[in-house]
Amino acid sequence: xxxxxxxxxxxxxxxxxxxxDRRRRMAAVGVPLxxxxxxxxxxxxxxxxxxxxxxxxxxxxxxxxxxxxxxxVLMENxxxxxxxxxxxxxxxxxxxxxxxxxxxxxxxxxxxxxxxxVFINTIPILAIAPILVLxxxxxxxxxxxxxxxxxxxxxxxxxxxxxxxxxxxxxxLARILSASKSEVFWKMRLPSSLPFLFSALKISATTSVIGxxxxxxxxxxxxxxxxxxxxxxxxxxxxxxxxxxMSSGLSVFMFxxxxxxxxxxxxx
Amino acid sequence: MMAAENIQGAPxxxxxxxxxxxxxxxxxxFGTFTAIEELTLDIECGSFYTILGPSGCGKSxxxxxxxxxxxxxxxxxxxxxxxxxxxxxxxxxxxxxxxATLLPWRSALKNVELPLEIGRNRxxxxxxxxxxxxxxxxxxxxxxxxxxxxxxxxxxxRQRVAIARALVCQPKLLLMDEPFGALDEMTxxxxxxxxxxxxxxxxxxxxxxxxxxAEAVFLxxxxxxxxxxxGRLREVVDIDLPEPRTIAQRDTPEFNRYSAYLRNLLExx
Ligand SMILES: Nc1ncnc2c1ncn2[C@@H]1O[C@H](COP(=O)(O)OP(=O)(O)OP(=O)(O)O)[C@@H](O)[C@H]1O
Ligand SMILES: [Mg+2]
Numbered sequence: 285x286x287x288x289x290x291x292x293x294x295x296x297x298x299x300x301x302x303x304x305d306r307r308r309r310m311a312a313v314g315v316p317l318x319x320x321x322x323x324x325x326x327x328x329x330x331x332x333x334x335x336x337x338x339x340x341x342x343x344x345x346x347x348x349x350x351x352x353x354x355x356x357v358l359m360e361n362x363x364x365x366x367x368x369x370x371x372x373x374x375x376x377x378x379x380x381x382x383x384x385x386x387x388x389x390x391x392x393x394x395x396x397x398x399x400x401x402v403f404i405n406t407i408p409i410l411a412i413a414p415i416l417v418l419x420x421x422x423x424x425x426x427x428x429x430x431x432x433x434x435x436x437x438x439x440x441x442x443x444x445x446x447x448x449x450x451x452x453x454x455x456x457l458a459r460i461l462s463a464s465k466s467e468v469f470w471k472m473r474l475p476s477s478l479p480f481l482f483s484a485l486k487i488s489a490t491t492s493v494i495g496x497x498x499x500x501x502x503x504x505x506x507x508x509x510x511x512x513x514x515x516x517x518x519x520x521x522x523x524x525x526x527x528x529x530m531s532s533g534l535s536v537f538m539f540x541x542x543x544x545x546x547x548x549x550x551x552x
Numbered sequence: 553m554m555a556a557e558n559i560q561g562a563p564x565x566x567x568x569x570x571x572x573x574x575x576x577x578x579x580x581x582f583g584t585f586t587a588i589e590e591l592t593l594d595i596e597c598g599s600f601y602t603i604l605g606p607s608g609c610g611k612s613x614x615x616x617x618x619x620x621x622x623x624x625x626x627x628x629x630x631x632x633x634x635x636x637x638x639x640x641x642x643x644x645x646x647x648x649x650x651x652a653t654l655l656p657w658r659s660a661l662k663n664v665e666l667p668l669e670i671g672r673n674r675x676x677x678x679x680x681x682x683x684x685x686x687x688x689x690x691x692x693x694x695x696x697x698x699x700x701x702x703x704x705x706x707x708x709x710r711q712r713v714a715i716a717r718a719l720v721c722q723p724k725l726l727l728m729d730e731p732f733g734a735l736d737e738m739t740x741x742x743x744x745x746x747x748x749x750x751x752x753x754x755x756x757x758x759x760x761x762x763x764x765x766a767e768a769v770f771l772x773x774x775x776x777x778x779x780x781x782x783g784r785l786r787e788v789v790d791i792d793l794p795e796p797r798t799i800a801q802r803d804t805p806e807f808n809r810y811s812a813y814l815r816n817l818l819e820x821x
Contacts, residue, residue, distance in 0.1 A: 451653065453649050453651065453653045454653055454655070456616075456621055456647070456649070457647070457649070457653050458670075459620075459621060459640075460619055460620075460621070460640060460645075460646070460647050461643075461666070461667050461670040461671070462640055462641050462643075462670070462671065462676075463670045463671070464671075464674060467670055467671070467673075471655070471666070471669070471670070472655065475655065475657045476655075476656075476657075478657075550657075551657070551701065552656040552657045552701050552702070552703055
């Protein structure tokens with residue numbers, strides 16, 4: 285009897301589970317957030333305590349100040365980089381997908397071009413960026429090409445793997461149904477490649493931003509990369525830090541978009 | 553409709569029947585290795601055949617030969633009097649694999665519809681069964697789960713989707729390679745009974761590979777025993793148990809006699 289009464293007064297097991305679950309979720313967000321805030325506070329205190337000059341390491345408050353006072357400048361430089369990153373992301377990935385399809389379609393094409401793709405991938409992007417700026421000039425084209433190039437290889441490799449990831453049994457099913465090559469492609473190969481494609485796209489979401497910024501370092505008047513160079517040479521550390529945060533914000537935004545698209549598309 | 557199919561599918565032992573499949577001294581080689589040697593076998597229309605044999609004796613290879621997945625090195629295989637390729641193009645047969653082989657991004661219903669989509673845009677005349685994909689899912693007991701993705705279904709449910717998919721073009725010959733091999737005993741029993749119902753209703757011919765002697769006796773009107781090294785026909789055993797089969801029959805002396813006979817036969821293969 286006592287036990288039964290106890291059970292009624294105490295919240296049910298489900299409720300306890302729910303509370304625990306909420307706590308767990310809050311901890312999942314709260315712990316890293318708290319850590320980050322703690323580190324920022326530590327940075328603020330350290331810089332002020334040891335009297336570090338602002339041009340060497342600005343305090344978080346200085347960076348926040350630069351963010352507010354230089355916001356129009358930051359935004360003016362944000363848009364070109366966003367455009368270059370997105371355009372490079374699109375061009376590089378579409379090229380990689382199409383070439384992957386060609387590779388899977390014909391071993392001959394793969395044998396001819398895969399070594400070239402590997403070779404291009406081995407050239408450091410920092411080394412090839414000046415060459416591309418020389419070829420395409422100081423406009424945005426060079427930056428788009430650099431961003432595209434940096435996206436290209438991971439997507440190519442993943443997409444080829446994805447298109448080949450159809451199980452042998454599924455291919456036997458296709459044969460028993462007398463499916464044509466294009467039916468196998470559209471109904472089996474392409475859908476089964478999507479999880480592979482999205483893991484590559486998540487990589488390129490952030491690397492395309494790196495590509496655009498590296499391109500802007502080599503030569504540009506506008507863009508977050510140009511602003512980084514500019515504020516470094518002017519010892520404007522608060523603006524430099526604000527620009528760096530802006531760049532990583534752009535990467536996070538691109539990554540979040542791809543993740544969202546993946547959730548919508550890959551439901552299995 | 554059901555009555556007509558019942559008559560067609562009802563076992564008639566005496567009358568001579570058309571052949572669903574016929575193998576004449578068919579051999580299969582992988583390089584220098586002979587997987588099947590001079591296999592001669594007639595598969596009668598409308599019967600339920602189970603195939604037993606030691607592991608690696610060529611049971612899967614035999615089904616793959618019949619379904620035109622691999623060619624015969626020599627000999628001849630015909631299905632309803634046609635070559636295996638012609639029969640494949642006409643969708644005369646369907647195949648159920650050991651794992652369901654569903655496309656994971658398609659719902660149960662969409663998976664069942666797959667055979668109807670393949671070839672449609674090429675103007676190929678796809679035989680459409682009398683039952684719609686929805687009705688087939690109902691037939692295999694999956695009403696209400698049409699929109700579930702394969703990963704949301706249990707192994708037994710996935711296998712039932714695969715069976716519904718195999719039935720959608722109303723095949724006259726159904727090839728099944730250990731379709732219930734990965735399932736637990738209870739699920740397997742239930743699916744066995746369902747399969748027998750489907751067989752009686754549709755009147756299709758079934759070739760069913762299994763490792764289980766009990767399953768072979770329970771399902772089969774005839775058990776094809778193969779022997780290994782190389783794969784050859786050992787014996788075709790008629791199972792004369794009363795129809796329709798029931799789970800209770802498994803405890804009868806006749807059933808056990810068949811089981812014991814097949815077990816002895818298997819040991820000498
Ligand atoms: N693609 C292949 N290449 C080479 N050898 C093969 C191939 N497929 C099957 N074999 C060989 O043919 C023989 C028969 O194989 P099969 O898969 O038909 O056996 P099985 O009777 O289905 O065995 P199990 O009961 O284990 O499924 C085996 O010795 C196997 O090694
Ligand atoms: Mg096998």
